[in-house]
Amino acid sequence: MKKGERRKRELLQIAYGMFVSKGYENTSVDEIIEAAGIAKGTYYYYFQSKEQMLEEVIGMMLEAEAEKAEAVLRADLSVPEKIVGIIASIQPEQQERTIDEALHRPENLLMHDKIRGRLFDLIVPILSRAAEDGVREGLFDCDHIPERIRMILILSSDLFDGHNPYTPAVIDVFIDATEKILGARPGTMGFIRALVRAPQDVQ
Amino acid sequence: MKKGERRKRELLQIAYGMFVSKGYENTSVDEIIEAAGIAKGTYYYYFQSKEQMLEEVIGMMLEAEAEKAEAVLRADLSVPEKIVGIIASIQPEQQERTIDEALHRPENLLMHDKIRGRLFDLIVPILSRAAEDGVREGLFDCDHIPERIRMILILSSDLFDGHNPYTPAVIDVFIDATEKILGARPGTMGFIRALVRAPQDVQ
Amino acid sequence: MKKGERRKRELLQIAYGMFVSKGYENTSVDEIIEAAGIAKGTYYYYFQSKEQMLEEVIGMMLEAEAEKAEAVLRADLSVPEKIVGIIASIQPEQQERTIDEALHRPENLLMHDKIRGRLFDLIVPILSRAAEDGVREGLFDCDHIPERIRMILILSSDLFDGHNPYTPAVIDVFIDATEKILGARPGTMGFIRALVRAPQDVQ
Amino acid sequence: MKKGERRKRELLQIAYGMFVSKGYENTSVDEIIEAAGIAKGTYYYYFQSKEQMLEEVIGMMLEAEAEKAEAVLRADLSVPEKIVGIIASIQPEQQERTIDEALHRPENLLMHDKIRGRLFDLIVPILSRAAEDGVREGLFDCDHIPERIRMILILSSDLFDGHNPYTPAVIDVFIDATEKILGARPGTMGFIRALVRAPQDVQ
DNA sequence: GATGAATGAGTATTCATTCAT
DNA sequence: GATGAATGAATACTCATTCAT
Numbered sequence: 001m002k003k004g005e006r007r008k009r010e011l012l013q014i015a016y017g018m019f020v021s022k023g024y025e026n027t028s029v030d031e032i033i034e035a036a037g038i039a040k041g042t043y044y045y046y047f048q049s050k051e052q053m054l055e056e057v058i059g060m061m062l063e064a065e066a067e068k069a070e071a072v073l074r075a076d077l078s079v080p081e082k083i084v085g086i087i088a089s090i091q092p093e094q095q096e097r098t099i100d101e102a103l104h105r106p107e108n109l110l111m112h113d114k115i116r117g118r119l120f121d122l123i124v125p126i127l128s129r130a131a132e133d134g135v136r137e138g139l140f141d142c143d144h145i146p147e148r149i150r151m152i153l154i155l156s157s158d159l160f161d162g163h164n165p166y167t168p169a170v171i172d173v174f175i176d177a178t179e180k181i182l183g184a185r186p187g188t189m190g191f192i193r194a195l196v197r198a199p200q201d202v203q
Numbered sequence: 204m205k206k207g208e209r210r211k212r213e214l215l216q217i218a219y220g221m222f223v224s225k226g227y228e229n230t231s232v233d234e235i236i237e238a239a240g241i242a243k244g245t246y247y248y249y250f251q252s253k254e255q256m257l258e259e260v261i262g263m264m265l266e267a268e269a270e271k272a273e274a275v276l277r278a279d280l281s282v283p284e285k286i287v288g289i290i291a292s293i294q295p296e297q298q299e300r301t302i303d304e305a306l307h308r309p310e311n312l313l314m315h316d317k318i319r320g321r322l323f324d325l326i327v328p329i330l331s332r333a334a335e336d337g338v339r340e341g342l343f344d345c346d347h348i349p350e351r352i353r354m355i356l357i358l359s360s361d362l363f364d365g366h367n368p369y370t371p372a373v374i375d376v377f378i379d380a381t382e383k384i385l386g387a388r389p390g391t392m393g394f395i396r397a398l399v400r401a402p403q404d405v406q
Numbered sequence: 407m408k409k410g411e412r413r414k415r416e417l418l419q420i421a422y423g424m425f426v427s428k429g430y431e432n433t434s435v436d437e438i439i440e441a442a443g444i445a446k447g448t449y450y451y452y453f454q455s456k457e458q459m460l461e462e463v464i465g466m467m468l469e470a471e472a473e474k475a476e477a478v479l480r481a482d483l484s485v486p487e488k489i490v491g492i493i494a495s496i497q498p499e500q501q502e503r504t505i506d507e508a509l510h511r512p513e514n515l516l517m518h519d520k521i522r523g524r525l526f527d528l529i530v531p532i533l534s535r536a537a538e539d540g541v542r543e544g545l546f547d548c549d550h551i552p553e554r555i556r557m558i559l560i561l562s563s564d565l566f567d568g569h570n571p572y573t574p575a576v577i578d579v580f581i582d583a584t585e586k587i588l589g590a591r592p593g594t595m596g597f598i599r600a601l602v603r604a605p606q607d608v609q
Numbered sequence: 610m611k612k613g614e615r616r617k618r619e620l621l622q623i624a625y626g627m628f629v630s631k632g633y634e635n636t637s638v639d640e641i642i643e644a645a646g647i648a649k650g651t652y653y654y655y656f657q658s659k660e661q662m663l664e665e666v667i668g669m670m671l672e673a674e675a676e677k678a679e680a681v682l683r684a685d686l687s688v689p690e691k692i693v694g695i696i697a698s699i700q701p702e703q704q705e706r707t708i709d710e711a712l713h714r715p716e717n718l719l720m721h722d723k724i725r726g727r728l729f730d731l732i733v734p735i736l737s738r739a740a741e742d743g744v745r746e747g748l749f750d751c752d753h754i755p756e757r758i759r760m761i762l763i764l765s766s767d768l769f770d771g772h773n774p775y776t777p778a779v780i781d782v783f784i785d786a787t788e789k790i791l792g793a794r795p796g797t798m799g800f801i802r803a804l805v806r807a808p809q810d811v812q
Numbered sequence: 813g814a815t816g817a818a819t820g821a822g823t824a825t826t827c828a829t830t831c832a833t
Numbered sequence: 834g835a836t837g838a839a840t841g842a843a844t845a846c847t848c849a850t851t852c853a854t
Contacts, residue, residue, distance in 0.1 A: 025228075028814080028844065028845080029846080030843090030844080030845090038819090038820045039818065040821090040846080041817095041819050041821095042818050044846065044847075044848095050844095103822065144372045144376050147372050148380075151362075151376060154362070158361070159357070163271050172350075173354060173384075174354070177354055177383070181383065198843075206834095207834075241835080241836090242836045243835095244835060244837065245835050245837095253829090254828095387849065410813075413813095434847080434849085436849095445814065445815045445816055446816060446817090446849095446850085447815050448815070455852090459850095550778045550781060553778050553781075557782060557783070560768070564763045573756075575753045576756050577755050578753060579753045579757050583786065585762055586786070586790065587782075587786050587789065613837080613838070640825090647840090648841055649841060650827080652842060653826075654839070655838095658825080758820085
């Protein structure tokens with residue numbers, strides 16, 4: 001049992017890397033088993049189908065994301081820093097880039113989309129708790145917190161997902177919009193600017 | 204030449220319908236030619252590849268979208284109405300629904316994504332012109348108009364694409380965010396609420 | 407040893423049910439072990455191969471058939487009744503139907519055929535003994551009894567195996583043929599008609 | 610069109626030979642295309658599936674059988690000779706043997722069974738016409754002709770299908786049964802004995 | 813007696829594309 | 834302009850069997 005679990009974990013890791021770098025649809029079972037050094041039968045011993053494996057890969061990834069987010073939440077940071085920190089930590093392309101600089105979007109669409117939906121459902125409540133703290137502290141002033149959080153997630157995931165290079169103007173507007181959506185004083189989220197510098201020269 | 208063009212147009216229309224209802228990847232060339240009643244060779248006489256055909260399908264669709272948007276722009280409407288009208292007109296799912304009520308997202312991802320990107324690039328300048336009018340009229344107060352417009356597009360396309368049923372809270376927050384992103388007085392975009400009622404009962 | 411034998415018996419029973427309802431070829435070893443709640447290794451501890459298991463399943467079934475036939479032979483019945491009783495008792499579909507009404511023939515062909523051959527070899531001598539009694543009693547008048555018995559078996563197994571609905575004409579002709587093959591007086595086997603009524607409405 | 614049809618015919622012939630000699634299930638598509646010297650795609654250009662090809666193979670074979678039977682019917686023969694001639698002509702094993710002496714039954718079951726059913730449906734009416742002539746001529750005396758014909762077909766196909774060597778006793782009983790089933794005078798079908806001699810030494 | 817992880821040859825089917833006519 | 838026969842690499846999945854523990 002122990003042994004089988006470890007093996008499975010290993011296969012998920014390998015597949016995750018391949019899915020991210022070449023796309024789920026462009027990664028064949030043959031390629032996975034070759035990379036893993038196992039037989040076809042072994043693959044189907046652990047996974048009922050390629051699609052079910054994708055679900056497990058995503059599940060594994062989400063667990064990791066959730067843990068990271070919770071860690072940020074517990075860290076000694078201001079509420080805006082927590083929110084931004086969590087958002088930054090889930091930008092999928094951050095890790096994807098690490099694995100494969102030449103990431104082509106189209107082949108990743110399916111996985112990207114599946115992850116995005118489930119990730120949002122997972123992260124919205126966590127971020128909402130942080131935002132509620134912000135309201136309590138008088139930093140934010142707004143109702144419908146989960147809906148507002150989701151919007152900020154939508155914006156950030158779309159703007160900063162790596163396929164549109166973001167200009168200073170985009171960042172300014174994003175900061176402005178974030179502050180206003182949460183009812184924060186101008187400047188509250190300004191520190192984002194500093195965080196965003198680095199990856200800019202990619203691509 | 205004239206005749207050939209018409210034929211091609213026809214094929215694009217047929218393919219468009221199939222791509223939208225079954226997804227690009229799930230539509231085989233065989234199915235297209237059968238639906239069109241032509242031979243395999245004829246297909247490849249008109250299109251270099253299936254992918255190139257997709258590009259042409261999208262191009263054709265975008266032309267139509269742009270025309271519709273320009274028409275709204277020329278119409279006798281207030282600036283906020285123009286902006287909302289254009290945004291509403293490009294919700295891809297609006298047309299897709301017409302063609303196939305049971306549209307499943309995953310198979311449409313590739314086309315959807317390709318369309319979205321190019322549609323935004325096309326529509327942002329048009330909407331920006333409208334927004335500039337709004338600024339001139341004192342309705343809006345903001346800089347970086349194209350960036351702000353793009354954000355509003357991102358939000359609306361994600362929130363209202365039909366796979367998340369939108370609650371009143373979502374609409375309220377969207378209206379609030381839109382007003383604040385454009386620097387409009389509260390209530391300026393409130394009329395959106397009325398427009399959004401109808402499709403709600405679809406799902 | 408005792409325990410092992412019982413276990414094996416149990417497995418044969420389970421497999422028999424599955425073979426009959428889904429067909430031998432469509433029943434995988436995986437399905438058998440899951441139904442039996444044992445491990446793969448255990449299966450191959452008891453059986454050298456799936457095919458060998460089939461042989462054992464058939465053997466087990468034949469034993470049961472032979473016992474039933476002998477019981478009918480010992481019963482207090484007229485010779486024609488004995489013969490018809492034994493034939494009726496071996497109609498494989500009779501039991502199969504009990505297990506799975508929706509039995510489709512093609513998947514059962516292999517097993518059906520194997521059983522049929524061995525069943526005939528087993529039952530022909532038994533029936534022949536009954537028929538010899540009939541000759542002795544003056545009911546039948548014929549030579550080559552085993553050959554004649556086999557023909558009657560062939561006819562009945564083909565006509566009444568459930569996939570051809572049998573009409574009254576078929577039954578009449580079968581009765582007539584049976585009587586003539588055995589050299590019996592007309593009417594000797596007429597009682598068959600009554601027996602055959604019931605299953606007719608199955609299909 | 611002409612060319613495609615010929616090609617298809619050719620493939621059916623090749624497949625027929627393979628199905629008969631190795632069994633349908635044991636003949637892979639790969640083997641067929643290799644034997645035919647065509648590409649995988651070509652195979653699926655002509656046939657939707659392997660199973661559908663089987664249907665066509667059988668259809669082709671049945672056409673041939675029917676033609677042969679009709680020819681016998683038109684020939685200048687006595688009614689009993691016609692009937693026996695037709696029955697002899699359809700013994701599948703006759704041709705199968707020609708193609709592959711080492712015919713193993715189990716792998717042929719599916720095809721054999723499918724053919725048998727359709728062949729009977731096809732041949733029963735033809736033989737019935739001949740039998741009716743026999744009645745008219747006073748050679749036979751019976752009702753329910755199609756049912757009786759079918760029984761004779763069942764018997765002959767089972768007795769003479771090559772896997773049970775037929776003894777003189779079997780032949781005698783078959784002749785006797787046939788005569789009685791049709792209400793013919795003893796000796797009417799005796800000529801069968803002569804026909805049956807030859808193939809006996811096979812196997 | 814019993815387990816379950818590992819095997820790998822085998823299978824049918826798909827599909828965008830080519831090209832001689 | 835148009836045809837349709839031909840291609841062949843690619844793909845996901847099955848399953849009886851083995852064997853170290």
